[in-house]
Amino acid sequence: MPADLAVIGLGHLGLPLAQAAVAAGVSTLGYKTGPEGGSLTPAELRRMLSGGFRPTTDPVELGRVRTAVICAPTPPGPDGAHDLAQVASAARTLAAHLRPHTTVILESAVHPGTTDDFLRPLLEEGSGLRAGRDFHLAYSPSRVDPGNRDFTPANTPKIIGGLTPACTESAAAFYGRLTDKVVRARGPREAETVQLLETNYRHVNIALVNEMAVLCHDLGVDLWDVIRCAETKPFGFQAFRPGPGVGGHGIPQDLTGRAPRSLRMVELAQQVNNHMPQYVIRRAAALLNEHGKSARAARVLLLGVTYKADLADQQGTPAHEIALRLMELGASVSYHDPLVPAWNVLGHPVPRADSLYEAAADADLTILLQPHRTYDLQGLSVKAQLLLDTRGATPTGAAHRL
Structure with a gap:
């Protein structure tokens, strides 16, 4: 059964996104990229399943959705930087089944330039399609705060940076179904740098105190x-x-x-x-x-x-x-x-x-x-x-x- 959305990566980023999508009435399937664990309770997961959330291990189903969001974990590597191995794996899996007109969004924490320089070539080479022409590509920094009951995906503004203006609008149309406010960045590098600034702001201020x-x-x-x-x-x-x-x-x-x-x-x-x-x-x-x-x-x-x-x-x-x-x-x-x-x-x-x-x-x-x-x-x-x-x-x- 086709779904509107595929969330690729069911960890601390993917599960809350899938939960928000199901709550908004979006038909959603989830695809694991590795041994992941999120912060949702068993009761919350049961509610998601009863609301139509469908976990899958079949990559073929990724080619039947309108929107695919990559939320693969990027843990620190040996040099302390983000390890993009699971993002690469998710991209190759998705690329093998990517159809024209699909909107692909990256939410994983990455350094600026990753969407265009790293993700885009993997998707294009694996699919034979061209980003910005045959499919939409964008970056949106995740703003998940586990356990925060005051700020949820619905009332937290979402940043969107697309490869082209059309990519931005396509991603914005999707997130507009989940949140009250969508903010358009100039492009994916600016959106990626928002994530960089927000994360570093937290660490620098914690260090000060x-x-x-x-x-x-x-x-x-x-x-x-x-x-x-x-x-x-x-x-x-x-x-x-x-x-x-x-x-x-x-x-x-x-x-x-x-x-x-x-x-x-x-x-x-x-x-x-x-x-x-x-x-x-x-x-x-x-x-x-x-x-x-x-x-x-x-x-x-x-x-x-x-x-x-x-x-x-x-x-x-x-x-x-x-x-x-x-x-x-x-x-x-x-x-x-x-x-x-x-x-x-x-x-x-x-x-x-x-x-x-x-x-x-x-x-x-x-x-x-x-x-x-x-x-x-x-x-x-x-x-x-x-x-x-x-x-x-x-x-x-x-x-x-x-």
Whole structure:
């Protein structure tokens, strides 16, 4: 049965897009590009299936749709840049069945120039068709914020950059069925650079506030109170909060080797953010020492090992490095996370605490990494012998904050 839309790649980008399309009444099929996992719950997936969503493993079906959106993952490669292997695989599969007049859109996170210089040749060579003449080609940066209930695909503006004006309009017509507002970029390179700017903006501002956290601790200043006051400014300021590291799927890009010059601020931001797990360990060791205990043989409980609160996704979570460094110091590490039934660090299983409060009372140090909403932080602060809050989520004075 033909569908209007094929979503190629059913991971953290593809599944939310497919969900939005099904909700908008668009007949949608999904095609996996590899071992992917998204943030949708089993109940949400069941609703999608009952709404007409159809997963498929048959690439022939990709040639029966009006619109194909490539959402293949682009994880960091050995050099830290986006690995385009799954995008290439998706492009070749689609090209073998591509029909004239199809609209092809790339949503995967990529560096500027990828749609025209990398994706376009693969599609043209594999199909014998020409982009901009025989089929439409465009880029649209994904703006998925997993777990955000305030901003959904329907009320988040969509950026479109097509190879030609006709390509832009065709892609805009599709996204106009899903969202309230479509914004047209000058072309695919501009649209790709929107994704670059938005991702780097997040990482640079997190780095700034992470540096402020270290500085304020050294000065004896309550950073969390500073942020509370600063965010009352109605212009020129957006509040970011520090943490034990930066996780998620958005990779900061300084474009070293891919542009005439690199983004030095982004490179520095990466250094700052990559240092935060080590800073957490330093603070943990200092707290234990202040209370007459050594990190060696200390019982340390980690709370929330996902990259974001209330999500099961562990992509890039700083919890892995923190657990590893604690183990290297000789600490006995356990964890609790309502969304993660089993957890491994470098192939070694980490013991899971069954009873949260008993585990916190027994641990020499409890480190809050993600404040899942199921956690009673007030009660936890009472039970824990020593609590380090890396997110500023506990009541004031209830814990040692980062």
